Amino acid sequence: MELFNDKTKEQLIKEIEILQKRIEVFERTEDELLLSDQILRQMPDAVLLTDRSGIITRWMGKASEIFGYSEKEAIGNTVDFLRKPDIRDKKSKEIFDSLKMSGSYNGEISSVTKDNKEIPIELTVQTLYNEKMGPLGFIGIGRDLTKQKKRDKLINDLRKKEIKTHERLLQSFIDLQNSQKASLNLMEDLSLEIEERKKAQVELTEKHELLCLLIDNMPDYIYVKDLNCCYLLNNKAHLQHMKVKNQEEALGKNDFDVYEAELASEHNNNDKKVISTGKSLINIEEFYQNRKRDPQWLLTTKVPMRDNSGNITGLVGISRDITARKQAENSLFQSEEKFKILFESSPDAYYLQDLKGIFVDGNKAAEKLTGFKRSELIGQNLQSAGLLDKNQIPKVLKLLGRHVLGKSTGPDEFQLIRKDGKKLTIEIIAHPLKIQNEKLILGIARNITERKITENKLKISENKLRKLAQHLQTVREMERTYIAREIHDELGQLTTALKMDIVWLKNKFAEDRPELLNKLLSMSELTDITNETIRRISSELRPGIIDDLGLIPAIEWQVKDFQSRTGIRCDLELKTGELMIDPERTTAIYRILQESLTNVARHSSASEVKISLLQRKRQLFMQISDNGKGLPANRIEHPKSFGLMGIRERVTIFGGSAVFAGEKGKGTTVKVTIPL
């Protein structure tokens, strides 16, 4: 009772209250524990508690149902014994690692029951912590997934079946669509075909009409006959030809009704041949003449007509009127006959060659010219017949080339070798032509030997004449030079001496004698005039300056002198440089200039003259043009214009040329070219 004395009642009540509270807590806890226990036992999953080393301490939930082991059998084993043996180590590590990292694990694991059945387990492991003591152990919850798996598989299978069914449905739907499309297409095709058939029908009808129109409008005669050669069908042209009004009148008639008996039987025979042999007669010429008409030529084709089985049911004929052609052929024939007569009888040598140059024919005159008979030449050509030597052949070939192109040639000269070896000069004109549709060449050959000789003689005499003219010219120049010198030097000398004497007299005796002075002055004047005249005549004949100083100073002097004498303004242009030129050419050019200037002074009424001298390469060009009234072209070529001819001749010797151009009112130009 001392206990109770030490502590007050209050203290005791407080301690009892505390104890009561503690009991309440304990009871509550116990209730909770019981609840938990019940919950645990009711859980459909296996709940295991292990210690830190994995030894099972509690076996709860449906662990026994799932694994088949009782609580007693399980507790004390490691969790390993529940797992499939070959995965134990691997899984242990896996779980251990996960627990170490995060304190928990969740995964699927293959386990084995007491009956050795393999079951899939979903395992969740958590670490059990106590605040004071740290990790106590682990709690593992395992769910048996067998049923779930079965369910899943079933669902999957069902799903797969569902998909397959869907696919089949889809396919049959597509097939249905396709077959619908196909049948639509078929219908379309059918309707198209029907359309086309209709079109074809229309076309056929149109074509038929067109054909009938064509046949009726063709100028050729088209007709159909039956097996008896009687007309079944005729086109318009034929009906007209038969002089019949319409088809009805022609039906049933045959050739004998339309034509003369003789002709008719020939045609009838042709018809019968076609019908019996089944072979066509193509492009045969038929002669028609019915009672009132003019003769007519027809080009006919007759073709057998067959039915579907191939039997001949008649014939179809088409004929073209070729009367005009036939007449043309006849007139051609007649003109060819004419040609033959002309060919034979011509006095000129005629021959015919083919395009290769081989003789086809020749006339009598050709035989006479060549000395060969026609027969000896036909089949040969100009060379093989020995008529020409081989260096003339290229010329022949060139002409042949032109003939092939349809061009006429000639006159061309050749040297002909006769059969007897004699040589003639001939001239050939050749024309390509057609005789009886053959392309041939007609050659006309003329003996021009005489003419050639005459031409040569003419040339020789022309040359002689020219040489003579040149010679005369040279001589003339020499004479002029001589006379000019004589006049100037001899007479000039004398007049000079006279003048000097007169001056001497003047100086010596006339200082204070006015009468004498006057006389002497007048004498002096006379000698001056004489001397002037001498100088002038001499320089006109041949200026010494040309020989002493050359062409250029001479031209310069001449132009200046001309200007001062005539008053015509002269413009001299020199582009020559050092001129190396022989005396003959110098003289020629000087004289040409002199003559041209004389012409200007005498005929042109010009006020200005332009003279230019130009040297280029090895040629000298001189041009003299005035602004006078001009020389019309016909005057230039006038036979009396020897002056101009003379100018031309002067340069021709050196191979140069002189050209005159004049237009009325616009002046004249002389252009001279001389090779140096």
Next chain:
Amino acid sequence: MNAPNKTIDKAHMSLIINHKQISKMKILVVDDSRLLRQRIIDLISDIPNIEISAEAESSIEAIKLIEKLNPDLMILDIRMPNGSGIEVLRSIRQQDKSIITIVLTNYPLAQYKEKCLELGASYFFDKVNEFEQVRDLIASLQNKFSEN
């Protein structure tokens, strides 16, 4: 010769030279006409201190005489047979001789004058109309010549 003689000769010579202080101008007349040569010579003969060294009738003769006599002055015609005065001018030019040349010609054309002056002639006169001027010219030339 002894040295004393040489000295005497030299003096003698200078005396002679002094005596001939007034030297004459040597003239060559070239013209193919004798008539005219005579008259030309007559024309100038009264000029003092001139000497007509020679007359030439052709260019060849003229060239030879020039070579031989070395005249101071030449009256030259252009137109001569067998060669013209122009050749003479060419020749003396080639030889580089200094001769006063007066061309006196019956061909007084500008082209001739140009050519002659080009070739070294000093003067150019028309024989018919200007020959009196030649006389005056030679007279004045002679004066200058003597002064030298």
